[in-house]
Amino acid sequence: MMIQAFYTGISGVKAHQTAIDVVADNLANTSTLGFRGYSSEFSSLFEKSVVGPSDRNAGVGLGTSVNAITMDNNSGVIQLSERNTDLAIMGDGWFGIQGEGAPIYTRDGSFTFDRERDLVTADGYYVLGTMGTNINNGVLTQQLSEVGLGNVATQEKLRFPNELTYPVSPTTEAKFFGNLGLDDTTRVISSKAIDAQSNTNNIRLEFNKVVPQVSPGTQWNVVATAQSAGVQTFYNEQTGETTYLPDEIYDTQSGVVSFDDSGVIVSNTLSTINNNGTPVNINLGTGYEGLISMNNPFSGSSTSDGVKSGELYGYEINKNGQIIATFSNGMQSSIGSVAVYHFQNDKGLERINGSRFSESTNSGRPIFFQDANGNNILGTDLSNFKLEGSNVRMEVALTEIIIMQRSYDANSKCITTADQMLQKALNMSAK
Numbered sequence: 001m002m003i004q005a006f007y008t009g010i011s012g013v014k015a016h017q018t019a020i021d022v023v024a025d026n027l028a029n030t031s032t033l034g035f036r037g038y039s040s041e042f043s044s045l046f047e048k049s050v051v052g053p054s055d056r057n058a059g060v061g062l063g064t065s066v067n068a069i070t071m072d073n074n075s076g077v078i079q080l081s082e083r084n085t086d087l088a089i090m091g092d093g094w095f096g097i098q099g100e101g102a103p104i105y106t107r108d109g110s111f112t113f114d115r116e117r118d119l120v121t122a123d124g125y126y127v128l129g130t131m132g133t134n135i136n137n138g139v140l141t142q143q144l145s146e147v148g149l150g151n152v153a154t155q156e157k158l159r160f161p162n163e164l165t166y167p168v169s170p171t172t173e174a175k176f177f178g179n180l181g182l183d184d185t186t187r188v189i190s191s192k193a194i195d196a197q198s199n200t201n202n203i204r205l206e207f208n209k210v211v212p213q214v215s216p217g218t219q220w221n222v223v224a225t226a227q228s229a230g231v232q233t234f235y236n237e238q239t240g241e242t243t244y245l246p247d248e249i250y251d252t253q254s255g256v257v258s259f260d261d262s263g264v265i266v267s268n269t270l271s272t273i274n275n276n277g278t279p280v281n282i283n284l285g286t287g288y289e290g291l292i293s294m295n296n297p298f299s300g301s302s303t304s305d306g307v308k309s310g311e312l313y314g315y316e317i318n319k320n321g322q323i324i325a326t327f328s329n330g331m332q333s334s335i336g337s338v339a340v341y342h343f344q345n346d347k348g349l350e351r352i353n354g355s356r357f358s359e360s361t362n363s364g365r366p367i368f369f370q371d372a373n374g375n376n377i378l379g380t381d382l383s384n385f386k387l388e389g390s391n392v393r394m395e396v397a398l399t400e401i402i403i404m405q406r407s408y409d410a411n412s413k414c415i416t417t418a419d420q421m422l423q424k425a426l427n428m429s430a431k
Contacts, residue, residue, distance in 0.1 A: 004062070005418035011063030012411030015042060016404050018066045023401045025354070026392045034108030034355035035390035036071050037397070043067035071347045076107070076391035078383070084316040085111045085119070088388040091380035093340040094357070096128035096155060096366070097121055103128060103155075105341055105349065105366070106356045107388050113315060119158040119323070119338075126157035129321070129338040139165050143333040146322055149376035152366055155339045158323065164312040164335075166327040168198040170278040171306030176205060177285065178300035179263075180220060180293045184209045191302035193226065195276035198309040201250070202229045203273060203280060207257070216261035218293045224282060226250040226275045250276045257284060263294035280304075307331060321382050340378045341366040 348362025
């Protein structure tokens, strides 16, 4: 039994040495982004059967061993950052990154765009996700609020163009509002209109009362003019003189607008006007929503659709993992989506280092969560301008290492005691 005490003590020393190594690694990585702490699980070895005086079987343990070193899946501390490309997963899931080999998975979301506009990690691994199909030869073909995730097998590195243009969307309708009043005075209301060349022009409506008026109600002649906006200049390099050019008129249309005795439009013969090649519908409204003619002070306003072209201002990532392109005209569009992977058994992932893992037979293959309609979704919330730090709690780790140290010392004492007993037995047999 004294010999057995040696082996039992040695097994305890070895097992607790391994456990101390695990805790020491946890403490060394308390500042590592996305680090997952580990804990040691012990199990006893086979027992040696002993028959006691009462004929009941008993057993003497043969020591201990580290049965498993398991991952702690609790979330780490969320830290603020200064980059909108830094992401923290607020629930379950893993980012996918890839170098030359198979994808690997991490909770470290410290991402940035490199010179090629690839979304990458600090050490150059490509971040995986779904690219939108709304870019063609450096031109945005469709404005999207969201790019849906494709299948797991189709995820690719996220690469975006250095130059991207938001195409012009010419004005197709101009709406006019206000009160023309009842006085026989010229009224003018203008609206902005964007043409196919991305120029901002003016559509000017000039109202004058029809003579003679026919009761009931009022009638107004209206002349619509589509013309260039702003002061145009021509500089003569030979004379050094600047010539101010008049506005260029693209089209003029006229019609008659009739109102009933309550001030509401009952007829309008003015419909469209040519804005430098693009027809624009002139909408004067219906009922009291639009132009009216009542005995109140004159007022006028307008709205129009259409968007000027814009050049790429930059990229950012929102909390839904969408990569958003922002343009100089103030417009935005999603052009890609960062993927978040899930596993049946996160603890079964094979550790590459403390913050990066690969799939294994124990973890199962990566999957995407789906909504009720069968569409792939993130299945968790992301937060930009934030990073997830280590999930190691220092006070817990320090307590664990004290316990492990005491256990190590106690097992060492068992070896010393067994040695003293064996030495005494040898001395007795020598006499």
